[in-house]
Amino acid sequence: MRYLKFLAVLIGVLIPAMALAHGPTRQKISLSTDVAASPAEVWDVIGNFQDMSWHPAVHSTSGEGGNEIDATRVLTLGEEGGPTISEVLYKYSAEKMSYSYRITDVLVEVLPVTNYSSHLTVIPLDGGGSKIEWRGAFYRGYPNNDPPPELNDEAAIAAVTGVYQAGLDALAARFGSSN
């Protein structure tokens, strides 16, 4: 309990610095899943930046700007009034079935990363199915030297991997795994 309180205070102190400094080594991950549905069917579900209801952790999406560059969205996680992640779209191509966005605001208690950017794309497979690929680039949650374990590089990689895996698993269940 005391430890948690300390952590909360520590994080509170660090938040103003979050927007500035970052750790020394940017991390990257890339996860994908192959599904039986056609690329068009998959893109129809995940290609709208304003609707992330396909991800099981997302309770609601609200935003502005549709799928235009600089469009914004706020994801509410879990339940009404749950923690939020604010994001902005910086690349979008319906033709290539891909978009890129970055996080503009998130507490490190929610997702222990800073300077996070992400890329989601649907790639046609031979035989009519689709590969859904989700990539992320980010720094750990702790911007200074010698991070605590819950805010280090490994924690950041584990957290983002968990988010991507949960989303891709839900899509595989929805569209049918091609394997």
Add this chain to the structure above:
Amino acid sequence: MHWRPGLAAATRRLTLWVLPSLVATVVAAGDFAYVTNQNSDDVSVLDLETGTELRRVPVAGKPAGIVVDERGRYYTVSPDSKTVRRFDAATDGVLAEITLDGGPMGIALDRSRGHVFVSDWYEARVRVLHADTLAPIAALQTGSAPAGLAVSPDGRWLACAERDADAVSIFDLGTLSSVHRLPVGSRPFGLAFAPDGRLFVGNVGSDDVSVIDPVAGEVLATVPVGARPYGVAFAAGRAFVSNQYADTVSVLDLATLAAVATIDVGEYPEGIDSTVDDTRIVVANWFSNSVSVIDATLLEVIGEIGTGDGPRAFGRFVMGGEER
């Protein structure tokens, strides 16, 4: 005696390495790129003439910063282990090594005075190290989060991008004293001196480049480029700026500062440098695990060479001349 396929394969690989390097020596051609791969803990040595990766040199501690010395040496900075190393390019052996405190990040070389400069991301200073032994000599105070470093072509100035101070400091290389400190765009990270002596600074946060007169200490112009400009290099009378989020390189005319082209490269382009003959630009694609080679006159990508995982090449990483 047992047949050892592993050895046979190794011998074949060796032959493949030796042949191009012999050719390179004979015709005294190609430059070599020393690309720090931060995620796989090594340096890719690339032959830019043949477009091949010659070897990977293990470098522990997540190397990012790099500077080459045309006399056949290269230096790396590993921020995770806080280690600076000096390598012999002929053998890839470590000639000197030091572990610092703070957060070592960018690196630059003043060969004539025998100084290596290393920015300290966490302690707002630039370390001055002995270029041969890496022994600390002095420290220069900077603004918050010093990152990119550059030495001017006339050997007079050291420039330091202060990312969290939105400023650039310029030091006199002879006296090691601060000469100017001036505000630039938002979150300056990488910077480089043009052949004409002007300083170009990539502002990650404001998606532009500040062009500075280092003698007068004033910002001459601020030029918009692509999203998240990271590094700047020069060739054929142009400036080339790597744009991390746009997966492009912006090309500016050095005479007019007008944008003349935007070139698609790999994903997350970062470190960027020119070949010694001024004809090509090499840019490291951090997410794609490759470098793109750009013809500086045609303004087209003419080749892509694979690297290790997470190439940063943060600094001057192209070495001229024969293989060393």
